[in-house]
Amino acid sequence: MNSFILNITASSGEFYQGSCESMVLPVKDGVYGVQAGHSPVLVAIHMGMLKFTVDGETREILVGDGIAEVTPTFVLLLVDSAERPEDIDKNRAEAARIRAEERLQHKQSMHEYYQTKIALDRAMQRLQTAAKYKR
Incomplete structure (x- = not known):
């Protein structure tokens, strides 16, 4: 091929x-x-x-x-x-998700808000991947 x-x-x-x-x-x-x-x-x-x-x-x-x-x-x-999916630390990703969700509850500048949304999206993607590919 x-x-x-x-x-x-x-x-x-x-x-x-x-x-x-x-x-x-x-x-x-x-x-x-x-x-x-x-x-x-x-x-x-x-x-x-x-x-x-x-x-x-x-x-x-x-x-x-x-x-x-x-x-x-x-x-x-x-x-x-x-x-790699098997290298994702599920506990670390969950902690990042919680931190991002907590930051979203506070008043932020637009830049901080978008940075927090990116962090939350990344944490959620890592958690979904870890759940799908768990050993």
Whole structure:
């Protein structure tokens, strides 16, 4: 099967680099599929599950917002965060959700409000992912 080079870089550093056969990116209005030979495009990534296939095995990771540069031979993802579902600490995510919900109860500037909403969305996505992929 045809493949391309996939490079996933999070704000904490390189998460994955290697061959990939296909991938499905989370975007604001659904998902976006990529295969080898894809036309060049830039895609805005929305927090969610990224699925990619390596040697016939599908892998899934939770990615934060970011951007993907797609070419026929490689895909470069730059995302805020990237983590395997099994690495999510459910207790930590629950504590983050509680903190964000408490902050929403207080008067905040618009900037603080949007930052808190982002934190709450991230915590909720992590909790949903951890529940779905629990060991």
